[in-house]
Amino acid sequence: MDHRGAAVKEGLSVGVRALAMGVMGTVLALVAVLLLRAATFPGPEELQRWGRPGASRIPAQFSEAELTAMKEALKEAIRIPTVAFSSENINTTALTEFGEHLRKVFPSMFSTSFIQHEIVEEYSHLFTIRGSNPKLEPYMLLSHMDVVPASDDDWEVPPFSGLERDGFIYGRGTLDNKNSAMAILQAMELLLRRNYVPQRSFYISLGHDEEVSGKHGAQKVAALLKSRGVRLSFIIDEGGYIMNDFLAGIKKPFAVISVSEKGSMNLKLQVDSTPGHSSIPLKETSIGILAAAISRLEQTPMPNMFGYGTEKSMIEQLAGQFGFPLNIVFSNLWIFGPIVSRILEKSRVSNAMMRTTVALTMFNAGIKVNVIPPTAQATVNIRIHPSQTVPEVLDIIQNIVADDRVQYHVLNAFNPLPLSPYDQEAFGYQLLRRTIRDVFPEVSVVVPGVCVGNTDVRHYANISTGLYRFNPVSLSPESFKSVHGLNERISIQAYETQVMFLFELIQNADIEKVPEPHSAVHEL
Ligand SMILES: CCCCCCCC/C=C\CCCCCCCC(=O)N[C@@H](CC(C)C)C(=O)O
Ligand SMILES: [Zn+2]
Numbered sequence: 001m002d003h004r005g006a007a008v009k010e011g012l013s014v015g016v017r018a019l020a021m022g023v024m025g026t027v028l029a030l031v032a033v034l035l036l037r038a039a040t041f042p043g044p045e046e047l048q049r050w051g052r053p054g055a056s057r058i059p060a061q062f063s064e065a066e067l068t069a070m071k072e073a074l075k076e077a078i079r080i081p082t083v084a085f086s087s088e089n090i091n092t093t094a095l096t097e098f099g100e101h102l103r104k105v106f107p108s109m110f111s112t113s114f115i116q117h118e119i120v121e122e123y124s125h126l127f128t129i130r131g132s133n134p135k136l137e138p139y140m141l142l143s144h145m146d147v148v149p150a151s152d153d154d155w156e157v158p159p160f161s162g163l164e165r166d167g168f169i170y171g172r173g174t175l176d177n178k179n180s181a182m183a184i185l186q187a188m189e190l191l192l193r194r195n196y197v198p199q200r201s202f203y204i205s206l207g208h209d210e211e212v213s214g215k216h217g218a219q220k221v222a223a224l225l226k227s228r229g230v231r232l233s234f235i236i237d238e239g240g241y242i243m244n245d246f247l248a249g250i251k252k253p254f255a256v257i258s259v260s261e262k263g264s265m266n267l268k269l270q271v272d273s274t275p276g277h278s279s280i281p282l283k284e285t286s287i288g289i290l291a292a293a294i295s296r297l298e299q300t301p302m303p304n305m306f307g308y309g310t311e312k313s314m315i316e317q318l319a320g321q322f323g324f325p326l327n328i329v330f331s332n333l334w335i336f337g338p339i340v341s342r343i344l345e346k347s348r349v350s351n352a353m354m355r356t357t358v359a360l361t362m363f364n365a366g367i368k369v370n371v372i373p374p375t376a377q378a379t380v381n382i383r384i385h386p387s388q389t390v391p392e393v394l395d396i397i398q399n400i401v402a403d404d405r406v407q408y409h410v411l412n413a414f415n416p417l418p419l420s421p422y423d424q425e426a427f428g429y430q431l432l433r434r435t436i437r438d439v440f441p442e443v444s445v446v447v448p449g450v451c452v453g454n455t456d457v458r459h460y461a462n463i464s465t466g467l468y469r470f471n472p473v474s475l476s477p478e479s480f481k482s483v484h485g486l487n488e489r490i491s492i493q494a495y496e497t498q499v500m501f502l503f504e505l506i507q508n509a510d511i512e513k514v515p516e517p518h519s520a521v522h523e524l
């Protein structure tokens, strides 16, 4: 080999060595970066950061004294009988007392410079919390203070006693919805005491007549905000929960965020017929004609609308929680949809999610045993599936009744609420989802649902498209029955967790938009 050849070989081997060293270096650097990433972000979930990071994050740790005070504040709230019997008959004395109670137990909410408190229509409360970053669109936490009536009969403890027994607080409103009214203010009060200043502005609104329409409370607050030109990024109200033991085949709890709610119609049906002496009866009376008509209504289910609302998404997202073979069936609705919808209509709750329902709630006729009455009236309460409208449903009803002697009077009606977004960019939905993940690690999956009852949030549809119904409390079928029923109660631990959830959610909202996932993020 000549001198030049040796030089080339030397050059080549230097080049190969350099290349090899370069590759090694790159590999080592990559390993180091990966190790560093692994140390900084212990799991993929943490790559998706919400709210304030690091030192400015206030930990949800409460002292014994704070826990005792929050429990006592809720008990006291339960003892104030803010009962709404009808739109015209609400215990307003109790509502005033409730307002005084709020001032007493949440003093910072009434004395902080960046919080404005207003009373709307005498009894509803509106708090405006000004955040430090006016570019972030505000949101609202919504609840109500009024409760449905409860008589002492059949309750294990008096319904307005706020009694503590076996780790539970008993009383009307412990689940619907004084727990939320109190927990929202409690969480913010605790944050304020830790010198928290939100970046994103938000509102807290407590209505006083949700149980009888919301037309004086929520509706007026919404109108007030609209007149001020306010738009809200999203609103969180009651009407979705963490469901425990609700579906045979699913052991772990799952969370339902209701992204819509059914429409409603109260319809009076009336039949007029010839009155007279009961000793010489006609072949048919107003009572008989009307009874037959409403019996047809009761016996004829409205069309099954599975696939036209959120129920399909709900089942698809729940599918993985079922064992074999239901997991296969529920994740292939394109073929098994019709069978699944037939299975779901067997349960009262899932049936109500899939179709418009008709409940016969009032029947009036007759004044004396031997008088054939001239008129019979019945009222039916109809809950309209999100894919249908009031006129469509009225048409179906008239076809089912199919009797020209029946007259119809729509007492009041409204269409179902539009579906609020629940995609990856939907800020309110993803914020809830993320906070559920943080505070309720036992929850297997978060799914969209439809609220079969009506809530105050429907009055805000003209100032926000992100209407979500979710109470951060775990419900079993039994506790579900106690809402508007007997022995309504909340465990003290569940209430503390609700406060913690709101404490975290308020901080999580301090971010511009849903963070970009850095890598594959575990599905909830
Ligand atoms: C497969 C099982 C899943 C179950 C999902 C259930 C998700 C939650 C859905 C509904 C919750 C119902 C609770 C809603 C609260 C209703 C409050 C209320 O009673 N409102 C009145 C309003 C009226 C204007 C007076 C009503 O009658 O709806
Ligand atoms: Zn309620």
Ligand SMILES: [Zn+2]
Pocket: 148, 176, 211, 484
């Ligand atoms: Zn209620």
